[in-house]
Amino acid sequence: MSEQAFDRHHFDYAPWEFAAQADPAARAEQLGAQDRLRAQLPGTSLGEDVYLSPLATIQTDTLAVGDRTTVAALAHLSGDVTLGADCSVNVSTVVRGTVAVGDGVRIGGQTSLLGFNHGTDPAAPIRTQPLTTRGITVGDDVWVGSHVVVLDGVTIGAGAVVGAGAVVTKDVPAGAIVGGNPARVIRWRTPPASPVAGLEERLGDLGARLPDDLVALLERCWDPERSLFRDVPGAEPTLRAQCDAVELAALAGLDAPPQWPREDLVGWLRARQDAATGLVAPLDRPGAELDLRDGEVSYHLLSVGYALDLLGSDLPHPVAPIATMAPGEVVALLDGLDWEHEAWGAGHLVDALGTGWRWNLAQGLPGAAGSLEALVGWLTTRQSPRLGVWGTEQPGVGLLQVVNGFYRASRGTYAQLGLPLPYPERTVDTVLRHAADLRYFVPERQNACNVLDVVHPLWLAGRQTAHRRDEVVALAERLCSDALGRYRGGFAFAAGTARRPDPDRAVALRGTEMWLAILWYLADLLDLTPALGYQPRGVHSPDPFAPGPSGLGGGR
Numbered sequence: 001m002s003e004q005a006f007d008r009h010h011f012d013y014a015p016w017e018f019a020a021q022a023d024p025a026a027r028a029e030q031l032g033a034q035d036r037l038r039a040q041l042p043g044t045s046l047g048e049d050v051y052l053s054p055l056a057t058i059q060t061d062t063l064a065v066g067d068r069t070t071v072a073a074l075a076h077l078s079g080d081v082t083l084g085a086d087c088s089v090n091v092s093t094v095v096r097g098t099v100a101v102g103d104g105v106r107i108g109g110q111t112s113l114l115g116f117n118h119g120t121d122p123a124a125p126i127r128t129q130p131l132t133t134r135g136i137t138v139g140d141d142v143w144v145g146s147h148v149v150v151l152d153g154v155t156i157g158a159g160a161v162v163g164a165g166a167v168v169t170k171d172v173p174a175g176a177i178v179g180g181n182p183a184r185v186i187r188w189r190t191p192p193a194s195p196v197a198g199l200e201e202r203l204g205d206l207g208a209r210l211p212d213d214l215v216a217l218l219e220r221c222w223d224p225e226r227s228l229f230r231d232v233p234g235a236e237p238t239l240r241a242q243c244d245a246v247e248l249a250a251l252a253g254l255d256a257p258p259q260w261p262r263e264d265l266v267g268w269l270r271a272r273q274d275a276a277t278g279l280v281a282p283l284d285r286p287g288a289e290l291d292l293r294d295g296e297v298s299y300h301l302l303s304v305g306y307a308l309d310l311l312g313s314d315l316p317h318p319v320a321p322i323a324t325m326a327p328g329e330v331v332a333l334l335d336g337l338d339w340e341h342e343a344w345g346a347g348h349l350v351d352a353l354g355t356g357w358r359w360n361l362a363q364g365l366p367g368a369a370g371s372l373e374a375l376v377g378w379l380t381t382r383q384s385p386r387l388g389v390w391g392t393e394q395p396g397v398g399l400l401q402v403v404n405g406f407y408r409a410s411r412g413t414y415a416q417l418g419l420p421l422p423y424p425e426r427t428v429d430t431v432l433r434h435a436a437d438l439r440y441f442v443p444e445r446q447n448a449c450n451v452l453d454v455v456h457p458l459w460l461a462g463r464q465t466a467h468r469r470d471e472v473v474a475l476a477e478r479l480c481s482d483a484l485g486r487y488r489g490g491f492a493f494a495a496g497t498a499r500r501p502d503p504d505r506a507v508a509l510r511g512t513e514m515w516l517a518i519l520w521y522l523a524d525l526l527d528l529t530p531a532l533g534y535q536p537r538g539v540h541s542p543d544p545f546a547p548g549p550s551g552l553g554g555g556r
Helices: 015-021 024-040 199-221 239-251 262-272 295-310 327-335 343-362 368-382 400-417 424-435 448-462 469-484 509-525
Strands: 044-046 057-065 076-083 094-101 112-115 136-138 176-179 184-188
Touching: 024 044, 112 136, 199 239, 199 469, 199 509, 239 262, 239 295, 239 509, 262 295, 295 343, 327 343, 327 368, 343 368, 343 400, 368 400, 400 424, 400 448, 424 448, 424 469, 448 469, 448 509, 469 509
Parallel strands: 044 057, 057 076, 076 094, 094 112, 094 136
Antiparallel strands: 176 184
16 A cells, blocks of 8 residues: 555645645646646636645636635535635535635635525525625634634624634624634634723813814804704704704703804703604604604603703603502503513613603603602513613614613613612613624614713612723723714714715714713713713713602702
C-alpha cells in the first residue's frame, strides 16, 4: 500500500498547504480549473494564489474571491458570494445566497451561511414560496467554528468568534465571542471600549448648545401658513407636535414657543378637549369617536394635559370615562386586556388611565383616588414575581412587548405617583436581558421608544435597588454615547440611514423631545446630570405628582 492510499486528495482537504507544497503540475492544473470556472460562470473574479478544490460545487451567480483564499472539498457555493483575502472555507461548508465575507476569515467545516430564506405564507405550499434575501455580512478577522448555522440578515462584526455548533439568528457585535442556540455573547475577544471617557464633557457641550438649537428647531418646524407646528418640515401638523413644541420651549428656558403667544396657545389647547368626554381628538380626525382605547386619543391625555401644565393652565373638563369608574370596573377592565400578547397596548391604556385620574384628582373629583388605588393594586398583585413585569416573552419579538408595556404602565402609575415597584430586582433582570437583544439595541437599530422604554424602568428600579448596578452603568454609558453621536441640532426619532425619505430619520420635534429625556435619565444613572443643565419637563418629567392627603402619591 502506497503512502498516498488514503490521501489522494490531499490539497482538497488541506487547501491551506497548497501554496507551500504544490508542485508545478498541480499549480498548472489549478489555474486551468480556474480558467474553466471563469468561462463557465462569467460573474467570477479570482485573486492571486487562490485555491478552489475541484471537489467543491460552485454554482454562483457572482463570485469574488480575494488573494490567497481557499475553498475546500465538498463546499457548496451559490448565489452572490464575496470572499475577502486570506479566507478559508473548509470541508463541507455551505455558503449560499447573498453573502459578503471580509478579509482573514476562517469558516469551519460543516458550517452553513444561508443568506436567503423561503416565504411561509400558509395560502401556498412551501415548495412554491418565493425566496427572499437580506444577506449575511462577515467582518474582517472572524473565526466561524464548525457546525455553525448563520441565518439570513445577520451581520458578524470584525474580530468576532462564533463557537462550534452555534445557531446565529442575530447580529454579533465586533470583538464578541458567541455560542449556543440561539447564539449569545459569552465573553469578549476584544472588549468594547468604555464610552464613559469624555461623556461629561460631551453632555456639557450639548447642554450649552441646546437653548439656541431648540429655538432654531422650533422655527424650522413652524408652518406660518397654518400657524401650527409640524413634527418635521413638510409634514402635516399634529396635536402632539404642538405639545412637543411647548416642552422643547420649556427646555430652552422659554414660557412658550416664540411663534405662538402663550395665552393664545393656552386657549387653543384647552379648546381641543371635548366637554362631554374630556378626551381630545387628533387634528386630522376632528369628528372621530372618542374612545380611550384609541392610541392617539389616549396619548393626548398626556401630551395636552402636560403642555397646559407647563403653560400654567390645565384641562378645563374632567375625563368623563373614568370619572365615575368604580374600583370593580377598573379591575374588570384590566382583567380584559391582553397582557400576554399585547402588553404594550395594555400598558398604553394604563398610562392614560393613571394620567386621566391625575387630572381628575387635580380638579378635586370625588372617587378618583379610590379607582386609582384599584389600578395600582391590580398592577402590584398581578406583576410577575419572577420577571418583574406584566406578560411574557413572545416568539418573534422577544421581550419587546412586555418591557415597552412595563414602561408605559409604570410611568403613569408608580413613577407618576412616586410609589415603589413591587419587584425592582426582577424588573432590572428582565430589562437588561431585553437590552441585550441586538435586534433593537445595536446603534443603527435604536429608536427613541425602545431606548426610553429600557432606560426609564432601570432608572425607576434604581431608586430602590443597586442590583446589577455595574451592568446598568455600562449599558447607560453605551446608550448615552450612541445618542450623543446622533445629535444634529436636535434628534431624529430613529437611528440609521434611510434609503428613501423617512420622517423617523429626520431631526424632529418628537425625536428631540424624547431623546433629550432619554439623555437626562441616562445621565442621572451615571450621576452626570449637572453637566446637561436641564431636566425633562412635561410627559417625561422625573418628578412625581402629589395629589394631596386624600389620594395616592409620594409627594415631591
